[in-house]
Amino acid sequence: xxxxxxxxxxxxxxxxxxxxxxxxxxxxxxxxxxxxxxxxxxxxxxxxxxxxxxxxxxxxxxxxxxxxxxxxxxxxxxxxxxxxxxxxxxxxxxxxxxxxxxxxxxxxxxxxxxxxxxxxxxxxxxxxxxxxxxxxxxxxxxxxxxxxxxxxxxxxxxxxxxxxxxxxxxxxxxxxxxxxxxxxxxxxxxxxxxxxxxxxxxxxxxxxxxxxxxxxxxxxxxxxxxxxxxxxxxxxxxxxxxxxxxxxxxxxxxxxxxxxxxxxxxxxxxxxxxxxxxxxxx
Amino acid sequence: xxxxxxxxxxxxxxxxxxxxxxxxxxxxxxxxxxxxxxxxxxxxxxxxxxxxxxxxxxxxxxxxxxxxxxxxxxxxxxxxxxxxxxxxxxxxxxxxxxxxxxxxxxxxxxxxxxxxxxxxxxxxxxxxxxxxxxxxxxxxxxxxxxxxxxxxxxxxxxxxxxxxxxxxxxxxxxxxxxxxxxxxxxxxxxxxxxxxxxxxxxxxxxxxxxxxxxxxxxxxxxxxxxxxxxxxxxxxxxxxxxxxxxxxxxxxxxxxxxxxxxxxxxxxxxxxxxxxxxxxxxxxxxxxxxxxxxxxxxxxxxxxxxxxxxxxxxxxxxxxxxxxxxxxxxxxxxxxxxxxxxxxxxxxxxxxxxxxxxxxxxxxxxxxxxxxxxxxxxxxxxxxxxxxxxxxxxxxxxxxxxxxxxxxxxxxxxxxxxxxxxxxxxxxxxxxxxxxxxxxxxxxxxxxxxxxxxxxxxxxxxxxxxx
Ligand SMILES: Cc1cc2nc3c(=O)[nH]c(=O)nc-3n(C[C@H](O)[C@H](O)[C@H](O)COP(=O)(O)OP(=O)(O)OC[C@H]3O[C@@H](n4cnc5c(N)ncnc54)[C@H](O)[C@@H]3O)c2cc1C
Ligand code: FES
Numbered sequence: 124x125x126x127x128x129x130x131x132x133x134x135x136x137x138x139x140x141x142x143x144x145x146x147x148x149x150x151x152x153x154x155x156x157x158x159x160x161x162x163x164x165x166x167x168x169x170x171x172x173x174x175x176x177x178x179x180x181x182x183x184x185x186x187x188x189x190x191x192x193x194x195x196x197x198x199x200x201x202x203x204x205x206x207x208x209x210x211x212x213x214x215x216x217x218x219x220x221x222x223x224x225x226x227x228x229x230x231x232x233x234x235x236x237x238x239x240x241x242x243x244x245x246x247x248x249x250x251x252x253x254x255x256x257x258x259x260x261x262x263x264x265x266x267x268x269x270x271x272x273x274x275x276x277x278x279x280x281x282x283x284x285x286x287x288x289x290x291x292x293x294x295x296x297x298x299x300x301x302x303x304x305x306x307x308x309x310x311x312x313x314x315x316x317x318x319x320x321x322x323x324x325x326x327x328x329x330x331x332x333x334x335x336x337x338x339x340x341x342x343x344x345x346x347x348x349x350x351x352x353x354x355x356x357x358x359x360x361x362x363x364x365x366x367x368x369x370x371x372x373x374x375x376x377x378x379x380x381x382x383x384x385x386x387x388x389x390x391x392x393x394x395x396x397x398x399x400x401x402x403x404x405x
Numbered sequence: 406x407x408x409x410x411x412x413x414x415x416x417x418x419x420x421x422x423x424x425x426x427x428x429x430x431x432x433x434x435x436x437x438x439x440x441x442x443x444x445x446x447x448x449x450x451x452x453x454x455x456x457x458x459x460x461x462x463x464x465x466x467x468x469x470x471x472x473x474x475x476x477x478x479x480x481x482x483x484x485x486x487x488x489x490x491x492x493x494x495x496x497x498x499x500x501x502x503x504x505x506x507x508x509x510x511x512x513x514x515x516x517x518x519x520x521x522x523x524x525x526x527x528x529x530x531x532x533x534x535x536x537x538x539x540x541x542x543x544x545x546x547x548x549x550x551x552x553x554x555x556x557x558x559x560x561x562x563x564x565x566x567x568x569x570x571x572x573x574x575x576x577x578x579x580x581x582x583x584x585x586x587x588x589x590x591x592x593x594x595x596x597x598x599x600x601x602x603x604x605x606x607x608x609x610x611x612x613x614x615x616x617x618x619x620x621x622x623x624x625x626x627x628x629x630x631x632x633x634x635x636x637x638x639x640x641x642x643x644x645x646x647x648x649x650x651x652x653x654x655x656x657x658x659x660x661x662x663x664x665x666x667x668x669x670x671x672x673x674x675x676x677x678x679x680x681x682x683x684x685x686x687x688x689x690x691x692x693x694x695x696x697x698x699x700x701x702x703x704x705x706x707x708x709x710x711x712x713x714x715x716x717x718x719x720x721x722x723x724x725x726x727x728x729x730x731x732x733x734x735x736x737x738x739x740x741x742x743x744x745x746x747x748x749x750x751x752x753x754x755x756x757x758x759x760x761x762x763x764x765x766x767x768x769x770x771x772x773x774x775x776x777x778x779x780x781x782x783x784x785x786x787x788x789x790x791x792x793x794x795x796x797x798x799x800x801x802x803x804x805x806x807x808x809x810x811x812x813x814x815x816x817x818x819x820x821x822x823x824x825x826x827x828x829x830x831x832x833x834x835x836x837x838x839x840x841x842x843x844x845x846x847x848x849x850x851x852x853x854x855x856x857x858x859x860x861x862x863x864x865x866x867x868x869x870x871x872x
Contacts, residue, residue: 164675210619342616
């Protein structure tokens, strides 16, 4: 069992937990993820490490309540425990040798983008961040991003806060104005990452996307997390859990990844409703 | 009493009934059947069955004990060579091992050695409640990577010799393929749990959720005070066919399909982990894994299950009994067939159609057996223009697995062969000092008994190295 050291609601649908897992805290680097199970019959879900504290052995995770498992996780209080917690899994984001980067986060993906931005800043890389949310009440981590970036642009889809529009708008403006980046790193909904990639393409800037497909083991055993990449004109299968989660965005088949991510939608919808009813009646 | 030319039949659940439940198919011999079957053994002088056993169990000796109704005596004989008799009695391919060599088998059906082994082990588990005694510590520490049959066996033998043993397992439950791969209806999970429990009573410590190479490296295991490491990490990396359509929704590796059902329990109604149930299912492959996937799909509610295999029935590598059981349950064998493409639904007018991207069929091509290859197996060659489509909703790919590269890529100086198998000498020692390996991680996907045997060999070498 793994103890919940603290719990904080970042917005009505996004919660942050600190879990006591010293082995993971010791090792985890920006870009890596963990897999957890809430209880004995729970499913295994991957969540990216949002921060660690080696002294207390705490691993920070930030999640959006999207289904039955995240709903259950959200009902756990500080001091309670969860069943399983394994990691760090996947490869860390490659940060070495870059002078100026652009980090683009969308929604809860910003929670994953933040430690990457911080890691870059720590090694002296200049970080420009663009973070986007559907509306003001879903905004998270603005202050933290501001601290990690030399420039921060906040976007909301509905214009309820900061600038209205999606993250590709300021990106295009910057690129058109001749701003140079060694790399663009994008983390968020698949559709956003796809359009960031398309926007960057004409300017020839390398784009890395962090993928978060359905997973079970996270060790390369099931192949459920597979993605198709086009490498040198050839389509190849990669496992996001061991070969990623970061990939060259120009090679990713985003449409296929979006389709695969919807494999269990009807099941998930039903399971989420059932869990919500359970908590309502309790 | 005249010698019965046939083995005593194994009592089984009725095929119509068992096709809809996950309870064990083979029910096991009764006491009477076991004694009668034991009496069929001729106790011949040259004991060929012992050579047929990968770990050389003194088969005629345990059967002699059984003849005299000394079941615990029989158990003690088996236990000298095997740590997992209740498992091996159920899953060993006896027809190509011990029973294939049985003298009785020249004229009649061989003695049902596997069934007797299972009877003895089950009787022992049900009747001997004595808990295993911890052995006085010899002060040495060993770490084991992986809790499959090789790791469990190595851990047990070392603990019995006084070593302090810690087993690190990547998943949340111990047992390796025995829990995530082989289904409940063939190997009840309670049997595996009991083996793990026995080891805990012997003082073995299990650390689940520990991926060696990620959570801790092998070098760190040594830094923590372990003096030897045994790697029994299996061959878990699934192979795909690299044909069009493999990324459609409804295409699974057998590992994923079986893990969802067995380890994550999605066969239960109330379960958080989803799996595609019902409809028509195509399983590609001819080994035990393919049989398990097909029969699991059936039990999950499929209306029709096909096994697509590129050679003929004679070459089918699965245990004979499983093939027979699958046929009785109504699995349809599409032999001498090979998939060339998986087809999916696509609505050109509505990109938001929920059915888009789901499997609708599997295009297969007919095959003929050509010239024998280097191993003497006749090579299947496609018959041009013979393609046709099997309508289906799910495709499970069970064409084999390879050793996972995770440990190799994080352990300096650990050499592997062209297939990714860790290279070891006859003691199970790898190219790294004090690092041993065995089981599927060395051989590639093989059998429970050979993995168990490899665990024993390494344990003995480790014990000897500290003498
Ligand atoms: C569906 C199926 C059916 C089968 N049926 C039969 C049968 O009927 N008869 C038969 O004899 N054989 C059968 N086999 C084969 C048999 O199960 C294997 O040969 C045997 O289990 C191999 O044992 P092992 O100890 O080498 O590895 P495994 O059983 O594969 O165990 C390896 C363990 O190591 C863990 N691990 C891997 N990497 C790491 C890491 N880096 N850190 C920590 N832990 C790690 C894995 O999670 C796993 O638990 C079957 C296999 C499958 C998949
Ligand atoms: S999650 Fe199973 S292989 Fe990646």
